[in-house]
Structure formats: structure tokens, C-alpha cells
Amino acid sequence: MLSIIYQYVLFLGLLLALLYYILPKKEAPQTYHFVITTLLAVVLIVETYGYTLNVKGQYNLWVYNLFNPLLMGGFLLYFYLILHGTLVKKFVISAIILVISVGLISNLFIDIQTNFNASSFLLGYAACLIFAVYFFYELFAEESLIELHLLSYTPFWMTSFMLFYFAGTLIYFISVNYLFTLSMEVALRLFLINQIMGMTLYLAIGLAFHAPWLKKPRKRDEDLGLGLPKDIFKSKEDQKA
Numbered sequence: 001m002l003s004i005i006y007q008y009v010l011f012l013g014l015l016l017a018l019l020y021y022i023l024p025k026k027e028a029p030q031t032y033h034f035v036i037t038t039l040l041a042v043v044l045i046v047e048t049y050g051y052t053l054n055v056k057g058q059y060n061l062w063v064y065n066l067f068n069p070l071l072m073g074g075f076l077l078y079f080y081l082i083l084h085g086t087l088v089k090k091f092v093i094s095a096i097i098l099v100i101s102v103g104l105i106s107n108l109f110i111d112i113q114t115n116f117n118a119s120s121f122l123l124g125y126a127a128c129l130i131f132a133v134y135f136f137y138e139l140f141a142e143e144s145l146i147e148l149h150l151l152s153y154t155p156f157w158m159t160s161f162m163l164f165y166f167a168g169t170l171i172y173f174i175s176v177n178y179l180f181t182l183s184m185e186v187a188l189r190l191f192l193i194n195q196i197m198g199m200t201l202y203l204a205i206g207l208a209f210h211a212p213w214l215k216k217p218r219k220r221d222e223d224l225g226l227g228l229p230k231d232i233f234k235s236k237e238d239q240k241a
Contacts, residue, residue: 002195003051003054004051006047006199007047007051010043010044010047012203012206013203013205013207014041015206016206016207017033017036017037017040017206019209020209020210021037026212027212030081032078032081032155035074035077035081036078036158036205036209038074039071039078040202040206042067042071043202046063049063050063059114061112061114061116062112065110065116066104066107068103068124069099069102069104069120071124072103072123072124072127072128073096073100075124076095076096076127077096079092079128079131079132080093082159083134085138088131088134088138092131095131098127099124099127102119102120102123103120103124107120122170122174125166125170125173126170129167132162132163132166135155136159136163152212154209154212156211157204157208157211158205158208161200161204161208162201164197164200165198165200165201168197172190172191172194
């Protein structure tokens with residue numbers, strides 16, 4: 001039952017994201033908007049396909065084992081687009097290559113139909129968690145914090161819920177294989193909690209598209225399309241250059 005609700009919530013999150021492109025808006029769509037919208041659409045397709053296989057009594061782990069490295073690559077691409085330091089962007093690119101390569105290659109050494117590739121999930125989730133934390137470091141380390149309209153800044157909301165999701169589910173994936181051998185009942189209960197956290201994440205992401213309506217951008221910031229000062233996220237290295 002929860003799996004069906006999960007798909008409906010995913011669809012709702014995607015619908016909210018798509019409405020952003022149709023309804024009047026206070027800012028022009030940025031590249032990260034398109035990346036996140038694509039991720040929501042692909043996640044919905046994969047989850048629906050995985051659920052269909054499960055209903056038919058067929059293995060569906062292979063779907064998630066193959067899809068996860070690409071999903072994590074998509075989330076990391078989002079962080080590449082919203083982070084502003086030159087050096088951290090290079091780290092994100094390296095992380096994208098590493099996560100996708102390790103995830104896909106490690107699948108060659110297990111039976112992806114019956115075994116859950118937890119190491120692939122761990123690497124991807126850990127990388128996303130690190131860059132989510134760095135986003136807030138970059139955000140709050142700037143002296144011009146008072147200039148930010150955080151409540152109307154879409155990446156603030158998206159990254160906040162990503163941080164909550166990746167931090168919570170990372171603990172689950174660390175012990176998932178052990179839990180299934182220890183107690184199937186406990187493992188399934190934690191899986192349900194993981195699904196609830198996933199629903200919260202994707203619904204919040206869809207709502208975050210409309211965050212600019214929470215506060216009117218200042219006149220001198222309107223040319224940015226984000227309600228933010230142009231140089232607020234420049235790293236100290238970039239400013240010196």
C-alpha cells in the first residue's frame with residue numbers, strides 16, 4: 001500500500017515541478033530546475049517499473065542497482081550547478097565520475113538480481129551529503145548573509161531536505177544487508193521509514209520550485225533571477241582573481 005502512495009507522491013512532486021514552467025513566475029528557470037525536473041520524472045518511471053516487477057513476482061533489485069549510480073550522478077550535477085567555488089566544482093565533477101564508475105563496475109561483481117549493492121548507495125549518498133553540508137557552509141560563510149532571501153531561494157529548500165534525507169538514509173544503507181540477515185521484520189520497518197523520507201524529499205522538492213513566491217525580490221536583485229546579489233557566492237579565490 002505504501003509503495004502505491006509513494007508513487008502518487010512522486011507524481012505530485014513532479015506535477016508541482018511542471019506547474020512551475022506553466023504558471024506565472026518571479027524568476028526565469030535555471031539549469032538546475034531542468035535537472036531536478038528530469039530527476040523527478042526518471043525516478044517516477046523507475047519506481048513504477050520496479051513496483052510492477054514486484055507485483056508480478058519478478059526480481060526488481062537489478063533495476064535499483066543499475067539506476068542508483070545514475071541517480072546519484074544527477075543529484076551531484078545539481079550540486080555542481082548551485083555551488084559557486086571553483087575548487088569545489090572540480091571536486092563535484094570528480095565525485096560524479098567516481099560514483100557512476102564505482103557504482104556500475106561494482107555491479108559486475110555481484111548478482112544484481114538478488115543482491116543489494118549497498119556500497120554503491122553508500123558512496124553516492126555520502127558524496128551528496130558532503131556537498132549538501134558544503135552548500136550551507138558556502139551560504140553562511142559569506143558576510144552578505146543579510147542580503148539573502150532564504151525563504152524564497154529554491155536551492156535552500158531543496159538542499160535542506162536533501163540533507164535531511166541523505167543523512168537519515170545513509171544510516172539505513174550502512175546496515176541494510178546486515179539487517180536483512182538479522183531480522184527481516186526490522187529491515188522492512190526501516191525500509192518503510194526510508195520510503196516516507198523519500199516521499200517527504202520529492203514532495204518538498206516539487207514545492208520548492210515555487211519558493212520565490214514566499215518573498216518579493218528586492219528591486220536591485222531582480223536582474224539575477226534568484227533574488228540574490230551577484231557576487232554573494234564568489235569564493236575568496238575568485239574575488240582575488
